[in-house]
Amino acid sequence: MDEKKLEEELKKIWDETPISHSDTEKELSWQQFQEKAFASKKQKNKSWRHYAAAAAILLFVLIGSGLYFSNSSLLNNSTISIAGNTIENTSSFIKSIVLPDSSKVELSPNSKIVYADNFAVNRKVEVSGEAYFKVKKDKQHPFQVICNETTTTVLGTSFTVTGYEKKGVEVALFEGSVEMSVKDQSKKWILKPGEKFTYGNETAVVAEFNRFVDFDDEKLSNVSTYIESNYGYKVMLPEEYKNQKITVRINKKEELKTILELISEMYNLNFEVNENLKQITFQ
Structure with missing residues (x-):
């Protein structure tokens, strides 16, 4: 690729990058980048290292704007369809997402989220459907979820x-504290863990809900069944451990890895996860 063509391609990518500046500022920043990356037309024999450096600078800009996502999850490693800053789950599985600020989202089927370009300072997410959030602490930039x-x-x-179209909204708090507000209303609601806020037909209600699952002197195989039903992984236990009794309280939104590590510690077992078979084997 010749220099002019490379420059045109880089300019195209630059313009598509969602940097939180005006068009004037973006054009000025491009000119500054252009002057450094393609400094002198008189240098006829530029090495490809020079172009590699230009591409590396642009790559740094792309990463800084939050276009690159980490999507490694014990629950599901399937790819997610991303169009701009909209993430939609059209599959039948829960999708795990890491937002640019390192907050985590478990997006339910037939659901989507939309977030701002300058997410580092404008941590707002719009939800349609159902999503579970584990928010990265940042006292300077509160995290807001808008639903209906x-x-x-x-x-x-x-x-x-949880909120589909205009059918109302439900917010269930598992850890921490949240403040609820409703459009055109001055009243605020502060939720504590174990409380659920429901809004519909212009009426808001706060009630308690059970955020735990209790196993009281039950067979370990019952925990295996719970994992399969709620996380989609079949659990294989050594035959002699299936009737072992266990008493444990599990947060309904606990990470699967935490539950597996708990069982491993309690019974001195090792475990292996096979993502292809969706199977967990203790031994």
């Missing part, structure tokens, strides 16, 4: 938001 007419404001916590 409600706004959930948090500093660092975990909660679910």
